[in-house]
Amino acid sequence: MYLHKQVFDAIVHAEAAMTKIPDGKMAEPPTMSDVARRAGVSAMTVSRALKKGSHVSKATRERIAQAINELGYVLDQSAGSLSSRRTGFVAAIIPSINNSNFSDTARGITDALEGTGLQLLLGYTNYSVDREEELIEAMLKRRPEGIILTGGSHTPRGRRMLEQAGIPVIETWDRPAQPIDKVVGFSNGEAMELLVKTLAGKGYQRFGYIGGTTARDTRGSQRRAGFVRALERLGLPSDRLISFGVPPISMEQGAQAVVNMLERWPDTQVALCVSDLSAFGALMECQRRGLKVPDDIAIAGFGDYEIAACCHPRMTTVNVDCYGIGRQAALKLTQTIQAVSAEPPEPITVTGFRVVEREST
Amino acid sequence: MYLHKQVFDAIVHAEAAMTKIPDGKMAEPPTMSDVARRAGVSAMTVSRALKKGSHVSKATRERIAQAINELGYVLDQSAGSLSSRRTGFVAAIIPSINNSNFSDTARGITDALEGTGLQLLLGYTNYSVDREEELIEAMLKRRPEGIILTGGSHTPRGRRMLEQAGIPVIETWDRPAQPIDKVVGFSNGEAMELLVKTLAGKGYQRFGYIGGTTARDTRGSQRRAGFVRALERLGLPSDRLISFGVPPISMEQGAQAVVNMLERWPDTQVALCVSDLSAFGALMECQRRGLKVPDDIAIAGFGDYEIAACCHPRMTTVNVDCYGIGRQAALKLTQTIQAVSAEPPEPITVTGFRVVEREST
């Protein structure tokens, strides 16, 4: 294409990487036929040589390898996919790649995909369902063989596209009331409830909660709801709720929120935070103000980030096995794809969580 | 009669996308021709209707939109790419997505790509050049329109593939001696030198350095080299070097390393760390041991992560504008791609850095 070629030419000129053809025009990147011609075989044989497990004689294979090397040929997988109807990748959409539990999930997916011939294509939404819809469409246009999503909230159109895509869909990190297809997740509400109960068991009575505004982050909202529910069951006050900023709320926002909380309810005994990051911000701010944690105020987070195990005092939190969620999601995906004769996997996998008690409570 | 069959087929298609047809096979997803038939136009017109800026009458456009909706059609971009020679995505390869400066760079890229019609495809290497080579090949097989890399160290084969790919290549976060193509980066060595000089100016004399083993993380090695160089110039001892673990070294490793350092050189005045994460680990460990920071020992990091601004005491570090690197890299990429008549961009952009002095030194 014209545009493409210009760019190509410019670079070739700059790098002198490609050879000039007599008439002065630059060479297009080589195709499989070029390789075939040079190796004295048919294109089909080159295709076979590039695919493991097909019958190509050793001699031919070597000649082809040499031709590929000389030409600097790289297979065009898009063309291959079109023909074979297999694109060789799966899509995963997570809210954020930065400083978040979800990147561990992404690692889990990558690791589980290792050796399956499937590659991960990652997208992130910044916690926006609209952005998610865009991403779903962009991914689907490239025909992934499966798709892994975070959470169970999608736009109606996004949901519809997923339902009609004809590929396995795995929703993670949540337990949607109406799953699209398969699920690997846990109840964020229950996890937070467990934390509240555990701390109540240690004698705490006046709980506060710090999180973002509820609209965007559904998992955050569920944690907050779990907080309220648990306290109501225990007959303890559940109205000390600080909503501070747009999710994901940052360390700095956690710091501001805890100040806010202590102004409104100075006798709060323990502050639970929507994530370890805001909890950390709160923890540092308390120290800055000369408050002793946990003696003057206890603090707990959610997610068991590295920071929770490493800060001082070390922080109580809830571990939700982010990496395992990714692994299991990818596993379920590949099992579904390969479920030709084999049993299809369970539609729903509930992953575990556990409270990690440390020094901050 | 004929019409009947069309409608029937179409309905079967639409419904079968989510269910199974009687014979148990999954329905094929609808193609552009299916849409065209249903809308009573040619495939080409459907293609036009899906592309902005092409002339399709309002009435036709609406009929097509309806057909698309009824069939749940999603454009197959791989097929389109093959024909148009434009895949509509750029590849970026970063060392790590987890808790790192590089995810900010990724954000910068995404943001700068907004509205260009180009999508980001992200891969991460876990700091392994071999993994990088694999990723380069995997990406190139999908024919990106450009590729953004972190750093200037690649395997010979990886480098060769990049040179011959015929697309713009941007190396970032570094100033390679022999760039492949374009560069957006800074000298990690100089940045660390500046930090040393700044702190020496405050009176510190006995500097220690904490980093990972030098083999993998080239940027880490460069920072370390800058550390040594700066001290030599100042005539100060530069032998207090702790290499602890495989990069990227974690918070926990930073904690262990600082202990190690204080055992070997108890009179160290300031510990510089390869990143804010290890610096944070060191900071917390010092507090745990009752050391006052910065009075007993000063600590500085590198990268200006959120944690540096939020921890207590707030941490001195070097800000290197990660987000800006991503933005500028993506900008340079799109400029190069679109350099039809316009000037091609400068081959090398040097990004700035600055020391952020806070309470920990």
Place this chain on the structure above:
DNA sequence: CAGATACATGTTATCGCTATCATCCAAAAG
């Protein structure tokens, strides 16, 4: 009102690869 101009649409020929079937040949089997 002829010719120019712009828009609306269709037809045809690929894009680069792989599925499929056909062919050839040598080694094994009967």
Place this chain on the structure above:
DNA sequence: CTTTTGGATGATAGCGATAACATGTATCTG
């Protein structure tokens, strides 16, 4: 010595879209 077998290879026909050109119609220009 014929038949069988299976490995090695080639020829052909798409995969689903778009570029490029062709055609037809409406609107404008002088």
